[in-house]
Amino acid sequence: MPDDDIDRLDDQAFAQWLAGRAGEALTALRASRGFAEPRALKDAGDRASHELMLAALTRYRPADAVLSEEQTDSRRDFSSGDRPARLDADRVWIIDPLDGTREFSEEGRTDWAVHVALWERSAGPEGGLTAGAVGMPARTGADDGPLVLGTSEPTAAAADGPLRIAVSRSRPPAFVPELIERLGAEAVPMGSAGVKVCAVVTGQADGYVHAGGQYEWDSAAPVAVALGAGMHASRIDGSPLRYNAANPRLPDLLVCRPEHAEQLLKAIEGCR
Numbered sequence: 707m708p709d710d711d712i713d714r715l716d717d718q719a720f721a722q723w724l725a726g727r728a729g730e731a732l733t734a735l736r737a738s739r740g741f742a743e744p745r746a747l748k749d750a751g752d753r754a755s756h757e758l759m760l761a762a763l764t765r766y767r768p769a770d771a772v773l774s775e776e777q778t779d780s781r782r783d784f785s786s787g788d789r790p791a792r793l794d795a796d797r798v799w800i801i802d803p804l805d806g807t808r809e810f811s812e813e814g815r816t817d818w819a820v821h822v823a824l825w826e827r828s829a830g831p832e833g834g835l836t837a838g839a840v841g842m843p844a845r846t847g848a849d850d851g852p853l854v855l856g857t858s859e860p861t862a863a864a865a866d867g868p869l870r871i872a873v874s875r876s877r878p879p880a881f882v883p884e885l886i887e888r889l890g891a892e893a894v895p896m897g898s899a900g901v902k903v904c905a906v907v908t909g910q911a912d913g914y915v916h917a918g919g920q921y922e923w924d925s926a927a928p929v930a931v932a933l934g935a936g937m938h939a940s941r942i943d944g945s946p947l948r949y950n951a952a953n954p955r956l957p958d959l960l961v962c963r964p965e966h967a968e969q970l971l972k973a974i975e976g977c978r
């Protein structure tokens with residue numbers, strides 16, 4: 707897309723463009739490096755996507771702050787002492803340049819993603835997410851190009867049968883077996899928080915539950931997409947998800963179809 711056209715994109719369209727652009731770079735990297743050295747491929751992917759996104763944000767959104775997984779001090783708790791610029795900024799892009807890094811480095815897997823979210827102070831007493839895009843570069847969208855979901859996705863139709871709960875392939879919460887048993891549900895393991903949330907949005911799963919560790923960039927863009935599609939998104943105790951906090955740790959979440967929220971929150975509470 708020509709520079710002038712990118713200049714004219716609103717925040718949501720820009721988020722989708724950026725997720726797509728970083729996804730193209732990641733796909734090219736996978737093709738050129740192959741899968742013989744997974745560690746090196748993961749590192750190269752994280753770095754290349756972060757640098758591309760940061761350069762684009764600097765160029766097209768120069769006044770805004772950025773919180774990226776790949777930044778120095780990204781995981782630092784700023785609750786006391788130093789204060790990073792993002793805590794006083796009105797607009798903060800919260801990005802995960804490569805989510806599902808493990809799956810990115812495994813040949814044939816498509817469950818990895820690029821996350822781009824915008825947090826704005828004006829969106830509520832604690833600020834809120836006002837734009838978001840999840841790119842899934844190894845999956846194909848309706849236009850035959852790489853799949854990018856935004857905040858205006860249609861709500862998928864409800865499915866019959868047991869609840870399908872998406873969980874981490876490699877680090878599912880300890881309570882998942884008990885939760886599945888209580889609900890008579892089915893666990894659907896897959897990589898990437900973004901891919902799991904999008905599975906709920908597109909109707910391949912009814913919910914996604916995670917606990918035990920995560921950071922704001924893992925869920926910000928996926929949650930913006932989920933909320934836009936009318937899904938429920940909260941901490942697993944039902945409290946709100948807050949972004950651009952002094953401490954970027956956001957260790958657990960539940961995203962699900964709204965009609966299952968009460969049942970799922972109750973069942974999770976019973977397992978903890």
Ligand SMILES: Nc1ncnc2c1ncn2[C@@H]1O[C@H](COP(=O)(O)O)[C@@H](OP(=O)(O)O)[C@H]1O
Binds near residue numbers: 775
């Ligand atoms: N216990 C934990 N502590 C910290 N991060 C975690 C975590 N469990 C999952 N994550 C992060 O959440 C994202 C989705 O995880 P999963 O694929 O297992 O569902 C991954 O992001 P990255 O791939 O960006 O590192 C992963 O690192």
Ligand SMILES: [Mg+2]
Binds near residue numbers: 805806899923924
């Ligand atoms: Mg991540």
